[in-house]
Amino acid sequence: MTTMAVPRIVSARVHHDDSHTLDRYLATRGYEGLKKALAMTPEAVAREVDEANLLGRGGAGFPAGRKWSMMRKNPTTYLVINGDESEPATFKDHLLVENDPHQIIEGAVIAAYALQVSQIFIYLRGEFALGLERLQSALNEAYAYGAVGHDIFSSGFSIDVVVHPGAGAYVCGEETALLESLEGKRGFPRIKPPNFPAAVGIYGEPTIVNNVETLSNVPWIILNGGAAFAALGEGSSTGTRLFALAGRVRNPGVYELEMVKNTFSDLINDPALGGGLFPGRELKAFIPGGVSAPWFFPEHLDLPLGQEQVDAAGSMLGSGSVVVMDDQTCVVRASWRITRFFHRESCGQCTPCREGSGWLEKILERIEIGQGRREDLDLLLDACDNISPGLTWPPQQTTICVLGPSIPSSITSAISRFRDDFLAHITLGRCPHV
Amino acid sequence: MSDPTSVGDTADELTFSLDGRSVVAHKGEKLIAAAERAGVFIPRFCYHPRMKPVGVCRMCLVEVDGPRGPSLMPSCFIDVQPDMVVVTESDTVKKAQDGVLEFLLINHPLDCPVCDKGGECPLQDQTLAYGPGESRFIEEKRHFEKPIPISELVMLDRERCIQCSRCTRFADEVAGEAQIDFVGRGPHIEVAPFPELPFTSYFSGNTVQICPVGALTATPYRFTARPWDLDQVESTCTTCSLGCRVAVQSSSNRLTRMLGIDADPVNQGWMCDKGRFAFEAVNDPGRLTRPLVRKNGGLVEVSWYEALEAAAAGLRKARTDHGPAGVGVIGGARLTNEAAYAWTKLAKGVIGTDSVDAQLGDGLPAELVVGLPRATIDEAVNADTVILLTGDVREEVPVLFLRLRAGVRYGSLNVVELSPGDTSMTGLAAASLRYAPGEADELVRILLDVKAPTPNGMHPDEFADARRLIGSPRVVVVLGRGSRSEDETIMAAAAQRIAAALPGATFLPVLPRGNVMGALDLGMAPGLLPGRVALDDGAEWFGRWWDQVPAGRGRTTMEQLADLASPEPSMGAVVLLGADPWADVPDRRLVERAFDSPVFVVAVGTQIDSTTERADVVLPAASVHERSGTTTNMEGRISRLGQKLVPPGQAWADWMIAAELAVHLGSDLALESVGAIWDEIERLTPLHSGITSAVLGQPGAADGVVAPLSAAKVSLFRRRGRQMDPVAIPGVESTNRQGLDFRAGWAEDPTSGWTGRPAVPVNPTEERPSMLRKIPAYVAPVIGRVDSYSHRLMATRCLYDNGAAMAKSPALDALVEPATLAVHPHDLDDLGLSAGDRVRVKTASTSMVMAVRPDPGLPTRVVALPMNVMLDGVPDGSRHDVADLIDVTVPVTVVRLETP
Amino acid sequence: MSASSPVSLTRRSGAPASFTPTHLHPEVLDRARKLIALYPEPRSALIPLCHLAQGQDGWLTPEAMIDIAGLVGVTPSEVLGTASFYDMFHLEPVGKYVVSLCTNIACLLRGALELLEHAEDSLGVKSGGTTEDQLITLEEAECLAGCDRAPCVQVNSRYVEATTPETFDHLVADLRAGRRSAEIPAHGTLIRVQRTVGLAADRDEIARQRAAMAEAEARRAATDGTAS
């Protein structure tokens, strides 16, 4: 366990009651990164972030510096911060939005300076009422303080930040759907290629979309240097990362850990972190990175919390949420509930996602309530295969966005590992857990 | 919006690999289209070649090689790239497509036996072709309330909907009125209009046509036929002068449905709802089926012989009493080109009168129309600037609105609108300038005079924009009548002024009624002979082939009416040739006075109407779809009309009536058949020279041929017989289509080297008279003083009026809304009136009470009413419209408003 | 045009200009217009405006949607089409308090379905229903990003502590008694903190500054180049 030995980067302040205020922020080196950045050239700022090898924290894990360098040259460009956080069991951005809004603003303004964009939009999940109010208050303070708006800190750099509320649609976390939503439309993801936001984003202009947590790292990187960040972690997984731990553990919560240096077991069992399972319970499975990720099992506990390591083991760190299932968990119910989520949240454009998710959900429900048939298991897998051909990881897709091919993850994980649990439902004619 | 059936310039060609073959495509072409051209049909639902691709149904997935190996890509969405490697038939592709089909079917009701689309449904076809024999879906399907009306014309069955978004995209992208949209998310998505705001678009029928399943159905067609019982011919819609190419379908001598054909230069697959649904009038039980003669005050059914004898006697007497000019012919725009020629030959060549007029006083001077340099629709859409000097194009020629809108929204067209009120184009126009009724020519004068300052009240920037844009190199003027209550010479003078100032400008005339352009081109106007030839210029030539040519210029419709209404008429007989002056002539009191005279009236028509009521002899004619021949649209495009039905009873084709009447008048037109007439037209006129029947039958002429043929290589259609959108008109094959059978045209490229001129001219053109070049000078009349208590009256046209087409089509009749007087809100305030109040409208000679409504799009002190729409709020319940107010003896009708 | 013409030619057209909202209250309209001004395209304000309207009426009424359509320049159908995509917009009246109970995976693993059952029983309505007194609408929610307090419950998008049947009953009692109204505004009110600063920084001005900076940078690079 090396938890406490490393700096807290994004969650340094969150434990203060007034962590969301400008006073607290300024008392804890707030806006110093921005001041330092404004004294540098935009290129130099971008270079630091590139050197830090800051991997995106929104799910795909793409290096922020690389993404920034891919923005198409254009007179008008935009920066959009993705705070839609709706991936089930992910609640780390929630913590940052409510408890350190200034850090998001500072990170965003530094990024805007590095990218020389024309405007910043912070798209926050609509259900974050408190977060929206805190962020808007912080923004008002930041304007008054001179950290946002015209001629920031007399540097000649100006930028406007708009806080934009979503209205309840998971798919709007997908970056192109988010842009559609920000344009005042239904959150229908766009087809990439060619609509990579860095080339064709909001209003058709080049747009960088970054996650809340990703940008919250930026002030620290500027203050301490990209190299200091890259020195943390290992390989391409640098720095620290927020892990949201939920499910059948004693201490669910958000924990900032150095990348790679800790294992899933540390996160789940360390008394200072997850605190282990409930007494007498045994680990059955866990989801390593949000419900879109294929499941892990006890043999994966010692895997380090690093992007490459998890990828190599056939899943993903995704949004950094870890869901623990113990021996009391009904996996049929779990995968049914996850599939129902995708069914409800499918945007409805693509036939396989819209119709497939509903079909899968109905079959799973039938099995869960004891009306399954043996052939349903093959049917489930074949329908999954029609959504994501080959059921490979990373997935192939017949759909526009990766919500579609995320649907099979829980089903194939559960069936491949716990086929007997499914058969038990079928033969018993009910759920053995109730 | 690429054209999937052609490769354009070779400069932008590229090569890619399709199933192991090397295929040529052009840059920017969609993979699905390039493959289709190469003979590989990729299944699809959401893709429509005339709309932006969205790639949502996922039916068209194919494998494309990429950096990380082959992956599934929507072929409708991606552009072909050089050296792209595409596989459309691998197991992976098959499985993906089968998977999509299975997913689509799980919630689909599979009620094919009771579904209108059954038999021509791509979903059904593909299921039969590829689908699994048995459903693996044993769950409960999604349920919705069975079909719900979303407009007067369209029903929606949400259970059948496959969420392809073709209809919603059409409404938004093409029609520009997103009145229907997806509501809900994911599995709950349904198409819906906003509650209480129905889908009133003039183009709603197109959504039915492009729906790939039976989710959207048209009320008039529902349950009337099965696709396999349908016969189809290709034809041209003659509801307005745009001339949409259409497929006319019938089932046992009853018309059932019209579908838009993707004619690239004309309607590109679309139609307006009036054109699509007005066919019901043909099936109307009130059709005239027997000749009638008035005896003892009543009309009596007689034989054709007796009727023609009676008609001939009346006409002969008028000629004896008053000379040839004592006979007049009003109408002709309902006729085919061939019938128009036959009637011109009868009137001008046999009877010898020049008083023939296909227009009813609501158009423009004929010499101007045929004399101005003509633009095509494509030229207008691709121009730098279109000057709109006409009424609302969406009301008058709806599909031209779609074409111009696309030019503005997706092309680089600028529109400068000069109009007396807001129109559907106002929001699309780069500049929209208002003129008071009667002052169009004055506005044009100021606009063209660079030294003139911005008129009072006009925005200087907008005015400057307009002035700059009309100076662009390629300018097309869309010319019509902004208002029917002002003198036609005002527009004529304005047009002439533009023609003089902008020598490169060309004109696209917007005149009411289907084949008005064909009628004018074939001489159905005073002072004209067939082929856009002035009477003087052609007298010698036509004198050689006809019995005679009129000695002098005759009377227009309005002049004939004025003569008849005068105390001592110099006319003794009038033929009303498929025209109803009571409905269409702007000044109804003039019409009534005219026909109060003892003039002998022959009515040639299809329906019982005001003309038959007044006629001495009634001759029943074949209606649209009951006759063959050609028609000419606004741009001069000549296309074939398909005959689908047998005329009812003893109704005859109009040309035949002319030919027989000539015999009874002691002459012989020597016209034996439609084909023979066309040959004569082609041999005699300078306009139609070279457009032989054979040329019209060329595969390149499926969308018609624009007259006159230019020496340059003509732009030919590129459809080659295939449907642009196989999802829209999948099933029925035409038994008769213009151009050769597509299989014949398929083998070779019909466009190669054909210049549109036959190798050996049938007749040397030099001998023919030249087409009209000099047009008479028009001087706009001076408008008398208009005091500040008066309002100028504007008479507009709207698509849904009380004309016969609407009235006899049950589905459309319900759409006509009674007219209310449109008044600017400020003027309403001044008068102390609000919406729905009644007002007395007084002219110098009459007065009427009617309801008012506010219209902020009008200038102040201008009030507006639509033509041929009965007024709302008239106390005695009598049927009145704006024609009861208009006084054609003054340049602009001026009214006073008083509280009744 | 001619000086004597009594006709005013001033064009009072252009769809949004001639549109007059009839339903939104003046102060709401004022905020709406300010929000629209924040975005490069008016339509971007559509969702924030729907929130505002829902704040006014407690649900998203057709009248409000017609106003919003006119304000942002789309058809009412497009407003409905967009709003209905999002779960937070209620197109039918709901209770003053919308109680959202997450039943997604993390909460499911910690008793969410049991809590939902309790909620349905104690409120006497099924998920989606509204109590007879029109006070509470019960909704089954997807993950609310509050998984550490599972089962997670929100009232009008405010997190509340109600993880057990007892605490849930307590919450309902509080709501009924009006004890939480300071903390939880009536349904629809989302962001009570308003933007205090003026409108967006002028984007053209920003673009000019950016260009100047890029030029300076290029000059610097050039001098650096000659120096070395």
Ligand SMILES: Cc1cc2nc3c(=O)[nH]c(=O)nc-3n(C[C@H](O)[C@H](O)[C@H](O)COP(=O)(O)O)c2cc1C
């Ligand atoms: C269905 C779906 C939902 C997503 N939801 C979120 C989200 O809530 N928050 C987020 O930051 N990224 C989310 N993403 C990832 C974004 O598309 C995008 O990759 C990310 O915002 C980029 O930011 P980053 O590079 O800083 O990680 C989602 C992706 C998908 C496919």
Ligand code: SF4
């Ligand atoms: S995969 Fe699902 S969520 Fe993604 S675009 Fe397609 S339908 Fe929408």
Ligand code: FES
């Ligand atoms: S996705 Fe290509 S046709 Fe529908």
